[in-house]
Amino acid sequence: MRRSSVLAWPYLAGLILLVAVPAVATLVLAFTEFSGVQPPRVSGFDNFIRLAGDRQFAHALFNSLVFVVVAVPLRLVLATAVALLLHQRARGIGAARAAAYLPSVVPDAAYALLWLWMLNPLYGPPALALHAVGLPAPGWLTDPWAARSGVVLMSVFQIGEAFVIALAARRAIPHRLYEAAAVDGASPRYILWRVTLPMMAPVLALLALRDVIYSFQASFVPAFLVTGGDPNYATRFLPLYIYEQGLVYFRLGYAATMTLVMFVMTAVVVYAQSRLVRRWRLL
């Protein structure tokens, strides 16, 4: 064995302990009934059959899919737009870039608490501003769709990583191409659609794939801390429902089944996306 492989050991140890072992345990537990108190009991496909008829699971799945379908494109468009806006060298651009990245470095719990205040229908700043001009504030935490929008809204500010990657992709496009397009008389809009976005497309496609995976999981903290899964279970996303089943009601086998299903679903969506991306010859 080469000596350099020694460097990989700590990483491998972490990978095995924190990823591989829990993954295998989840896979095994999915076929058991396990409360955490008594030893697991093999139950075959019972959990899967129960899952198929679980309307609350279907609702949570729907919530998660809505979140992914709305939040991923929004986050991607916003990250790209901010990157295109801030890619040029100009006075104060460093501060603007830092501001765009900043919400991503705030710890999730602190960020969620901040939004709990922001979304308060009585004394949250957006509500106060709307009241000041005589407009009604949306019931962020009382109306189901307003609550879902609220969680999406929270997520669209945490685009720091996607922004930095999109910024790097934009800056990697040779300046000569823009000069050639300028001499050819192309309008800024034509250049955006014909040069900039297609040239950034492989990176944007990767970001989309990554964001889908992230979004299936990222709804946990806001749902747990800001909305508590309500109103009327509108923000009970899959991760929160799995958490409740596993760690509130101690149905660990059932929670493992749902985790497995969520994993397979994420894999299917990512696979479908990657096929599309290949078809368009983006990667």
Added chain:
Amino acid sequence: MTLRVTEAHKSYRSRTRNIVALKGVDIAAAAEELLVVVGPSGSGKSTLLRAVAGLEELDSGTVEIAGRDVTHAAPGERNVAMVFQEYALYPHLSVFENIAFGLRARRAAGVEEAVREAADHLGLTDALERRPDEVSGGERQRVALARALVRRPVAFLMDEPLSNLDAELRLRMRAEIRDLHRRAGATTLYVTHDQIEAMTMGDRVAVLRDGTVEQVAPPGELYERPGNVFVARFIGNPPMNILPAGLLGAPDGTVTVGLRPERMALVRTNGRLHGRVVMVEGTGADALVHVDAGGHALVVRTTPQDAPEKGSEAAVAFADQDVHAFDSAGGRIE
């Protein structure tokens, strides 16, 4: 004149110093003329070309294209096409779409036919569906030319378009560009640092140094009657020998004289300059004989068969009409 630059001044400010790229440049190219701008690195030739394209704004001076003052016009409004040194092809688009780019951007009609015709001219028909990274360096160069050609502009601007090609391909593309220029009949401003390229391609050649035009003349005149010492040495390879006038007993006012290595001969008798051979360089076809003539270095071009031994005595002969005389400022004396 189709293309005229008058009194062009341009300077850049870097953090540490001010770089003056153009110091009052005047050039003009006639309709259908291929005007080559040649000069060493940093002479301002690329800045000049970019100013004509509209990619650089001049500090002062004017640019006129087809009788219209375009000094402040956007690049796309100047009706010029540019071929860049690194081709600047769009890597995600097919060769066809690369050629069509300018036409589509302007919503021109007949894109398909125009692109196919240009591709046919340049032998790119089989490569149309491929992407730039799937074609050879020479083909990429042709795509860049086709992209310019297809727009039918008033003027072509070419920024060292052959410098990324190997020697053989460069030779072939030189002829192709000349041919293309003749067929397209558009005024062409061609920038290069390679004096051979300048001499073989230009109808006229403008020699630039430090942001100033040293001389504009047809290649033959540039070689036979260089306007000053800089042009004399820049044009021709190996460069012209510049010697103190006293060595030859030249007329009054002459400070230096110039002799081209290929216009001198090594002789046994009646030599006009005498010295010792310090080095002989063989290039295959020729031999370059380096002679030390009383402390002054000079190079004589001869055949390998006639090349003397290193260290031997050398007598150099030349005709009076081949002697170029220059004054104290380096200017030519007729």
